[in-house]
Amino acid sequence: MSLALRQSPGNVFANGKLHKSVPWLLLGGSWVALALVFALLNAGGAVKDFNIVAALFLGTVLFDVLIVVVSRIVEGGRKAVDRLITSLVVTAFVIAVLPLVSLLYTVLADGLARFDAAFFSYSMRGVISVGGGALHALIGTLEITLFAALMAVPIGLLTSIYLVEYGRGPLARGITFFVDVMTGIPSIVAGLFAYSLFALFLGPGARFGLVGSVALAVLMIPIVVRSTEEVLKIVPMELREASYALGVPKWLTIIKVVLPTSLAGITTGVMLAIARVIGETAPLLVTAGFTTSMNYDLFKNPMMTLPVFAYTQYSQQGANPVPFVDRAWTAALVLILIVMVLNLLARFITRLFAPKLSR
Amino acid sequence: MTTAPAHPGSPTTPKPKAVVRVGDRVFSAASVISGGLILVVLALVAAFLVWQSIPAFSAKVGELPNQAANFWDYVGPLVFGTVWSALLALVMAVPLSIGIALFISHFAPRRIAPVLGYVIDLLAAVPSVVYGLWGIVVLARFVQPFYSFLNEYLGWFPLFSGQISGTGRTILTASIVLAVMAIPIMTAVMREIFLQAPTLNEEAALALGATRWEMIRLSVLPFAKSGIVSAIMLGLGRALGETMAIALVLSVSTNVTFQLLTSLNPSTIAANIALQFAEASGTALNALIASGLILFVITLVINMLARYIVRKRVS
Numbered sequence: 001m002s003l004a005l006r007q008s009p010g011n012v013f014a015n016g017k018l019h020k021s022v023p024w025l026l027l028g029g030s031w032v033a034l035a036l037v038f039a040l041l042n043a044g045g046a047v048k049d050f051n052i053v054a055a056l057f058l059g060t061v062l063f064d065v066l067i068v069v070v071s072r073i074v075e076g077g078r079k080a081v082d083r084l085i086t087s088l089v090v091t092a093f094v095i096a097v098l099p100l101v102s103l104l105y106t107v108l109a110d111g112l113a114r115f116d117a118a119f120f121s122y123s124m125r126g127v128i129s130v131g132g133g134a135l136h137a138l139i140g141t142l143e144i145t146l147f148a149a150l151m152a153v154p155i156g157l158l159t160s161i162y163l164v165e166y167g168r169g170p171l172a173r174g175i176t177f178f179v180d181v182m183t184g185i186p187s188i189v190a191g192l193f194a195y196s197l198f199a200l201f202l203g204p205g206a207r208f209g210l211v212g213s214v215a216l217a218v219l220m221i222p223i224v225v226r227s228t229e230e231v232l233k234i235v236p237m238e239l240r241e242a243s244y245a246l247g248v249p250k251w252l253t254i255i256k257v258v259l260p261t262s263l264a265g266i267t268t269g270v271m272l273a274i275a276r277v278i279g280e281t282a283p284l285l286v287t288a289g290f291t292t293s294m295n296y297d298l299f300k301n302p303m304m305t306l307p308v309f310a311y312t313q314y315s316q317q318g319a320n321p322v323p324f325v326d327r328a329w330t331a332a333l334v335l336i337l338i339v340m341v342l343n344l345l346a347r348f349i350t351r352l353f354a355p356k357l358s359r
Numbered sequence: 360m361t362t363a364p365a366h367p368g369s370p371t372t373p374k375p376k377a378v379v380r381v382g383d384r385v386f387s388a389a390s391v392i393s394g395g396l397i398l399v400v401l402a403l404v405a406a407f408l409v410w411q412s413i414p415a416f417s418a419k420v421g422e423l424p425n426q427a428a429n430f431w432d433y434v435g436p437l438v439f440g441t442v443w444s445a446l447l448a449l450v451m452a453v454p455l456s457i458g459i460a461l462f463i464s465h466f467a468p469r470r471i472a473p474v475l476g477y478v479i480d481l482l483a484a485v486p487s488v489v490y491g492l493w494g495i496v497v498l499a500r501f502v503q504p505f506y507s508f509l510n511e512y513l514g515w516f517p518l519f520s521g522q523i524s525g526t527g528r529t530i531l532t533a534s535i536v537l538a539v540m541a542i543p544i545m546t547a548v549m550r551e552i553f554l555q556a557p558t559l560n561e562e563a564a565l566a567l568g569a570t571r572w573e574m575i576r577l578s579v580l581p582f583a584k585s586g587i588v589s590a591i592m593l594g595l596g597r598a599l600g601e602t603m604a605i606a607l608v609l610s611v612s613t614n615v616t617f618q619l620l621t622s623l624n625p626s627t628i629a630a631n632i633a634l635q636f637a638e639a640s641g642t643a644l645n646a647l648i649a650s651g652l653i654l655f656v657i658t659l660v661i662n663m664l665a666r667y668i669v670r671k672r673v674s
Binding site: 053078079081082084085086088089090091092093095096097099100102103106107110154155156158159161162163165166167171172174175177178179180181182183184185186187188189190192193195196197199200204205218221222225249250251252254255275276278279280281282285286289290307310311314315325328329332335336339340343 | 380382383385386387389390391392393394395396397398400401403404407408410411454455457458459461462463466475478479481482484485486487488489490491492493495496497498501539542546570571572573575593596597599600601602603606607629632633636637640644647648651654655658659661662663665666670
C-alpha cells in the first residue's frame, strides 16, 4: 500500500519519500471527510447548524494526525517529526487567521445594515430608537486625532532627528530605551494621565476633546519616533557629507537634505501612527467622555468619537436593541475602513517613493 | 561658508575655531528638548498618577467601592483578574506565535512570506473595541457549546467546575480575545529574531543531513531563546493593559476564582477603570486612578525587562 505513495522509482533522490502531492491530497481529503461528517450530523439533527469553521479546524487536525502516520510508515521517524512540525506550524497560522476572517466577515455583514447616508449626516441627538447617525463621532474623531497628531508629530520628528543626527551618550540611550518602554504603556493609563493633568488645573471632572488629544499624543509619540528614526537612519551618509563639503550648516543640511529625502518614509510613519491611535477607545472614554450632540469645540464639553460611539451604542442599548447594535457594527466597519485606508495609503506612498530611497 | 576670523593682531595664529551658528544652536536645542520631553512625559505620567492616587491609599472603611476595607483589599481581586487573564491568554498565544513566526520565517515559500506577515499585522490593526464587539457577539456564542461540553464531562477538573455561564462571556473567552490581540506583536518580534539566526549554521545543519525541524531545533531556537522570552514579555504587557475587549466581553464580579467557565469572573484593572470611570467621583475616582498606577507599574517593569533582554542580546 505504501509503495503507491512513493515517487517514481527512477529518481534515486526521491526514494523513500512521499510524493509531493500527498500532503495536499490528505489535507483536502480530511477537510472533505469532516465536512461530510458535519453534514451528516446536521441532517441527523445532532448539531444545529452546519459549522464550516469547526469542519475546517477539525479537518486540519485530522490531517496533522494522518500525515504523521503516513510519513512514519513511508519515510521513517525523523521525517515524520519534521512533517508533524510543518503541519503544526501551518495549523498555527490557520488558527490565527480564522478570527481575522470571522471578524472581517461579521463586521461587513452586520455593518452594512446602517452603512447609509443618514449614518454620515446625522448625530444621535434626540434619537431613542431607529435612525440617527455618527456624524458627531466622526467629527470628534477627526478633530481629536488631528490635534493629537499636531502635538505628537513635531515632538516625535525632532526626537528622532536628535537620536539620529545629534544623540550620543547616555541621554540618547535613555531616550531610545524609554521610547521602547513607552510603546508598551497601556492606553488607558495614558488616558488617566491626561485626565489627572487637566484635573490639576481645572478640577476633577474636566472632560473635553483636548484632554483626549493629549492622551492620544502620549500614545502616538513613541510610534512616530520609532518609525521616523528608521527612515532617517537609511538616508545615505554621502548626501550629508556632500552638503557639509559645500559649507552648508548642519541644521540646514537636515532641513534641506535629510528631511526631503526621507519625506515619504516620514509620511508613512505618521499615517501608521494615526492608524494605530484612531481606534483607541479606552483613553477617549475617560478623557473626552461621550455625548449625543454635535460638538465642534475641542476646548469645551464632552466630545464623541467613533470608537467610543461603537462602545456606547453596544453597552447602552435601548428597549429595542437592534438599531443600537446595528449602529455599533456600522461604526466598527467605518473604523476598520479608516484604518485599512490609512494602512494601504501608507504602503502605497512607500511603494511610490521607495526606489529613490533604496538607491 | 565662513571660518572663524583669526585675530589679526595676535602674535601666534590661534587654532581655527568652529563657527557656532544660531540656527544650529536653535535646532539642536529643539531636538534635545523634544527628546528630553519624552522622558519628562513618562515621569509626569507616574507623578500625576501618584498624586491623584494618594487619597485612595489612605482611604478608610466605607469610602471605597465593593465594601473594600482598604485600597489593597480593593485592588487585590483586580490585580488577580488582570494577571490571570493575561496568563491564560499567553498559554494560548505563545505556542501559536512561535508557530506562526517559524512558518513565516522558515517554512512559507519566500515569495508569499511577506504577504503572510502582512496578514498577521492586520490583526494588530483592528481596533480593540471591534475585537470586543466580535468577542461578545460572535466568539462568546460560538464557544458556549464547547464550554457546556467541558463543564459536563470534565467538570471534575477544578478549572472547568462551577456554575456554567449561559452566555459564554467568561474569562476564558476574554483570554481568547486577548490571545488574538497579543499574537501580532509577539509574532513580529519573534519573526525578526528567527530571521537573524546565522545562515551558515542553518546551512551547516542542512548539509549534515538534518531535516528542516532538526535544523531549526539545532541552530535557530538556541539562537532565538532570549528573543522569544522578550517577545513573550511584550505580549504579556499588551495583554495586561488591554481594556475594551475585556470590558465588553467579560461579565464581571468581585470574585477571586480560577474557574474558567462561570459568569462570576474576576475583573481586570483596565476593564474596571473603563466600566466605572464615568460614574465614579471622590475617593472611588482616586481608587480607580490608583489601580491605574498599579497597572502602569506592572507593565512598565515587564516592558523594561523585555527591552533590556532584547538590548543585551543585540549588543
